[in-house]
Amino acid sequence: MSGRYKAYPEYKDSGVELLGDIPSHWTVDKFRYLFSLGRGLGITKANLQDSGIPCVNYGEIHSKYGFEVSPDTHPLRCVSELYLESSPNSLLSNGDCVFADTSEDIEGAGNFTQLTSDQALFAGYHTVIARPKGENDARFLAYVFDSPAYRTQIRLAVKGVKVFSITQEILKNTDLWLAPLPEQKQIARFLDDETGKIDALIEKQQALIALLQEKRQAVISHAVTKGLNPEAPMKDSGVEWLGDVPEHWEVASLKFYAQVIDCKHITAEFIDAGYPLASIGEVKGWHINLEGAKLTSQKFYSALIEGDREPRSGDIIYSRNATVGEAALVPDEHPEFAMGQDVCLIRLGDALYPEFALHVLKSGLISQQLDVSMIGSTFKRINVDDIRCFTFTLPPLDEQRDLVAELNEITVRYDSLIDNALQASDLLQERRTALISAAVTGNIDVRDFAPEALEKGEE
Numbered sequence: 001m002s003g004r005y006k007a008y009p010e011y012k013d014s015g016v017e018l019l020g021d022i023p024s025h026w027t028v029d030k031f032r033y034l035f036s037l038g039r040g041l042g043i044t045k046a047n048l049q050d051s052g053i054p055c056v057n058y059g060e061i062h063s064k065y066g067f068e069v070s071p072d073t074h075p076l077r078c079v080s081e082l083y084l085e086s087s088p089n090s091l092l093s094n095g096d097c098v099f100a101d102t103s104e105d106i107e108g109a110g111n112f113t114q115l116t117s118d119q120a121l122f123a124g125y126h127t128v129i130a131r132p133k134g135e136n137d138a139r140f141l142a143y144v145f146d147s148p149a150y151r152t153q154i155r156l157a158v159k160g161v162k163v164f165s166i167t168q169e170i171l172k173n174t175d176l177w178l179a180p181l182p183e184q185k186q187i188a189r190f191l192d193d194e195t196g197k198i199d200a201l202i203e204k205q206q207a208l209i210a211l212l213q214e215k216r217q218a219v220i221s222h223a224v225t226k227g228l229n230p231e232a233p234m235k236d237s238g239v240e241w242l243g244d245v246p247e248h249w250e251v252a253s254l255k256f257y258a259q260v261i262d263c264k265h266i267t268a269e270f271i272d273a274g275y276p277l278a279s280i281g282e283v284k285g286w287h288i289n290l291e292g293a294k295l296t297s298q299k300f301y302s303a304l305i306e307g308d309r310e311p312r313s314g315d316i317i318y319s320r321n322a323t324v325g326e327a328a329l330v331p332d333e334h335p336e337f338a339m340g341q342d343v344c345l346i347r348l349g350d351a352l353y354p355e356f357a358l359h360v361l362k363s364g365l366i367s368q369q370l371d372v373s374m375i376g377s378t379f380k381r382i383n384v385d386d387i388r389c390f391t392f393t394l395p396p397l398d399e400q401r402d403l404v405a406e407l408n409e410i411t412v413r414y415d416s417l418i419d420n421a422l423q424a425s426d427l428l429q430e431r432r433t434a435l436i437s438a439a440v441t442g443n444i445d446v447r448d449f450a451p452e453a454l455e456k457g458e459e
Helices: 138-145 148-157 168-172 181-226 298-304 354-361 364-373 384-388 397-440
Strands: 011-013 021-023 027-030 035-039 053-056 097-100 112-115 127-132 175-178 234-236 244-246 250-253 258-262 275-278 316-319 327-329 343-348 391-394
Touching (some): 138 175, 148 168, 181 244, 181 364, 181 397, 327 354, 354 391
Antiparallel strands (some): 027 175
């Protein structure tokens, strides 16, 4: 930052270990003196509806909407207007901040959002409302909340092991640093302008990533339904939505070429050392990843692999609940493990090459069938019988291997482009964080900042 922006002429020790020096004319105060605190509505998901007054709940804070939320730009579930009379203090005002009081990730501790419109909006379940009081700029304070120095204070104070709780008392005892009010407004104006530019670049990278992923998916879907030879004779597949397939391919239900074996529906005990369990969290890559898997005892392991359920090399573990459609291969070398909950095992016959089958399961051929087979409103799931009835394309085995080799080369190229775009997006996000930190801690002096439009004399 020092190359582009100047520093303040004088600094002093802030007295806050995590903060260090601040400009000599800035002050430090406790959260409790700058904000009044309140609770969100005492409701559950069952109280949410499609019409009424929008409501932001802990799961939608920061992770879904980022730094700010406005019901006119971000669709939210609603609550009844009756809450206007019964819980008026949970109704937000422009500039109010809402903290999620629960996080499953320590890095998410301190997640918040700020209302940036005058529309009616309720704070919902598992939230803490922070309402500015006194003569301070709400936007500046929100940027302070978003700075690494402040978020570290929260992370060091939260309680919990697997679920982290943020109490009002934790917030009250955090330190906030303040520039004079005109300077706060200038810093907020500067950050709105600069982060807006960065956000626009991040959006372009995200759009590029989405386009590359879409094209990658389209290439795979075309390959596993039409093949790679455009001159190959075609025939009617007999499936209306599938259309023509190469003349020498077979089209049939998965059950004729593989066993689909459901997991055992028992609740295993978890221990510190034992046998890994592959559930939906372990099937998100190409191969099963047991690195963070929960562990169970010999007794439960033996019960879970009964009925020929012990995973073997070349088997596919398929998610049938929540993250429906995720699938991963069991690699050649793997420790003994069992299926956990919410997954099933696909054991392929000799007519299916494992990597080709996995490409099909991850392709548009299957996603179209999932769209009509999944059940459930909040948490999607699919029945094992529906998985057995998936329409599958089957080229000859040698052609399956050739298709896999070609698809591996194609996907490597797309994955490289996607990785480059992800890295660019990450660098932009790091730049955004660093800029916020530098501005709100006084490491750079932006008092002379003027937006480009104003510098050019535009209105």
